[in-house]
Amino acid sequence: MRTDRSLLDPRPCKVEVNVSRYAEGSCMIETGNTKVFCTASIEEGVPSWLKGKGQGWITAEYAMLPRATHTRSKRDREKVSGRTQEIQRLIGRALRAMVDLSKLGERQIIVDCDVIQADGGTRTAAISGACIAVGIALSKLVKEKNLDRKVFIDTVQAVSVGMQDGTVFVDLDYVEDSSGDVDMNFVRTGSGLFVEIQGTAEKKAFSEKDLALMMNGAKLGLDRLHQIQIETLKPFGILP
Numbered sequence: 001m002r003t004d005r006s007l008l009d010p011r012p013c014k015v016e017v018n019v020s021r022y023a024e025g026s027c028m029i030e031t032g033n034t035k036v037f038c039t040a041s042i043e044e045g046v047p048s049w050l051k052g053k054g055q056g057w058i059t060a061e062y063a064m065l066p067r068a069t070h071t072r073s074k075r076d077r078e079k080v081s082g083r084t085q086e087i088q089r090l091i092g093r094a095l096r097a098m099v100d101l102s103k104l105g106e107r108q109i110i111v112d113c114d115v116i117q118a119d120g121g122t123r124t125a126a127i128s129g130a131c132i133a134v135g136i137a138l139s140k141l142v143k144e145k146n147l148d149r150k151v152f153i154d155t156v157q158a159v160s161v162g163m164q165d166g167t168v169f170v171d172l173d174y175v176e177d178s179s180g181d182v183d184m185n186f187v188r189t190g191s192g193l194f195v196e197i198q199g200t201a202e203k204k205a206f207s208e209k210d211l212a213l214m215m216n217g218a219k220l221g222l223d224r225l226h227q228i229q230i231e232t233l234k235p236f237g238i239l240p
Contacts, residue, residue, distance in 0.1 A: 002169070002176075007167060007168060007169050007170065007217075008168065008170050008217050008220050008221075009170065009171075009220075009221075010031070010159060010170055010171035010220075010221040010224050010225065011031045011032030011034075011121075011171045011173070012030075012031075012032065013029065013030065013031050013128075013224070013225065013228050014029070014030040015027055015028070015029050015030075015129065015132060015228060015232050016028045017132065017136060017232060018136070019037065020039050023039035023040060023041055023133070023137075024040055024041060024042045024136070024137035024140050024141075025039065025040035025132075025133040025134055025135065025136030025137030025138070025139075025140070026038065026039040026040065026133050026136070027129050027132045027133050027136070027232075028116075028129070029125050029126075029128060029129030029132070030125075031121055031124075031125045031128075031171065032119055032120075032121075032171070032173055033117060033119035033173070034115070034117060034118055034119045034120060034121055034122055034125050034173075035115070035116040035117040036113055036114065036115050036116065036122060036125045036126045036129050037112075037113070037114045037115075037116055038111065038112070038113050038114075038126065038129040038130045038132070038133040039111070039112045039133055040109055040110070040111050040130070040133040040134045040136070040137035041109070041110045041111075041112070041137075042107060042108075042109055042137055042140075042141060043107065043108045043109075043110060044106075044107055045106060045107070045108065046106045046107065046108050047108070050106070051106070053106075054102065054105070054106065055101045055102045055104065055105075055106070056099075056101045056104030056105055056106060056107045056108060056109070057096075057101065057104075057108045057109075058092060058095045058096050058099060058101070058108070058109045058110075058111065058134070059088075059092050059108065059109075059110055059111070060088050060091035060092040060095060060110075060111040060112070060113060060130065061088055061110070061111070061112050061113070062084055062087045062088045062091060062112075062113045062114075062115075062123070062126060063075075063076065063084065063112075063113075063114050063115070064114075064115040064118060064122065065114060065115060065116055068115045068116060068117050068118045069118050087122075087123045087126070090123060090127070090187070090196060090198075091111065091113060091123070091126055091127055091130055092111075093187075093195060093196060094127045094130075094131075094156045094158065094187050094195050094196065095109075095111060095127075095130055095131065095134055095156065097154070097156055097189055097193075097195045098131060098134065098135075098152065098153060098154050098155060098156045098189065099134070099138070099151060099152060099153065100150060100151050100152075100153050103147065103148045103150060103151040104141075104147075104151055105145075105147070107141075109134060109137060111130045111133060111134060113126035113129070113130055118174070119173050119174045120160065120172045120173040120174040120175075120176065120177040121159070121160045121171060121172060121173070121177070123158070123185065124158035124159050124160050124171075124185055124187075125158075127156060127157065127158040127187060128156075128157045128158055128159075128225050128229065131155050131156045131157065131229060132229055132232055132233060135152060135155070135229075135233045135236065135238050135239075136233070136236055136238075138151055138152050138238055139233075139236040139237060139238035142238060149238065150240070152238050152239070152240050153240050154189040154190050154191050154193075154240055155189065155190035155226060155229045155230070155233075155240075156187065156188070156189050156190070156195060157187075157188060157190070157222050157225040157226050157229060158185060158186065158187040158188070158222075158225075159171050159185075159186055159218055159221035159222050159225060160172045160177065160183070160184065160185050160186075161184045161185075161186060161214045161217050161218045161221070162176055162177065162180035162181075162182055162183050162184065162214075163180060163181050163182040163206060163210055163213075163214060164176075164179065164180045164181050164182075165181070166210075168213050168214055168217045169217075170217045170218065170220060170221045171221050180202060180203070181201070181202060181203045181204040181206070182199065182200070182201055182202060182203075182204065182206045182210070182214070183199070183200050183202050184197065184198060184199040184200070184214055184218070185197070185198040185199075186215070186218035186222060188218075188222050190226045190229070190230070190240075199211070199214075
């Protein structure tokens with residue numbers, strides 16, 4: 001049982017921006033003991049299948065440093081694992097929901113999310129942090145390339161929710177994640193539209209009533225993250 005916060009409270013979240021000297025947009029996001037370094041790099045040009053269509057693209061790469069967890073893991077040197085591919089695609093889908101790609105022009109934003117320290121919720125923290133990194137990168141494009149500021153259409157944030165013995169927990173740490181009956185991830189835009197909902201009955205199937213309870217808990221965490229993103233991006237003058 002939690003002792004550091006209420007069951008429906010997300011972990012304390014801290015964001016430090018412009019932590020990379022070279023990336024167009026960057027931040028370090030900390031949610032509890034999980035720390036993710038996010039950078040957004042802008043490249044002129046798009047993948048070959050998008051050339052000539054007048055729109056841009058956003059893609060993401062995700063990695064966990066070898067000693068981000070309790071025991072050292074091997075680096076993905078030759079082949080990216082299935083789990084990593086799944087997370088990269090999830091991050092990319094989430095970020096494309098926050099940008100009007102037709103206004104981006106034939107440019108590509110490549111986002112790198114590197115987990116420095118993992119204590120549950122790494123993919124959700126990566127999404128919430130990557131949103132900020134992309135927002136900062138877009139602010140520079142708007143100023144330097146006279147890009148339409150409406151290219152940034154919304155923020156996007158994500159939070160994990162679990163259930164154990166009928167009780168809902170918001171923003172799971174590693175212990176809660178590994179011992180829960182149900183594990184879910186909610187990805188949502190700041191305006192309240194869901195980009196993706198992932199849910200798995202790890203130990204016990206759940207009802208529609210359980211799902212509604214977890215959804216309500218997720219909204220509380222997502223609202224808190226959205227507010228942090230707004231406060232962080234406000235100085236950059238890029239908010240939608």
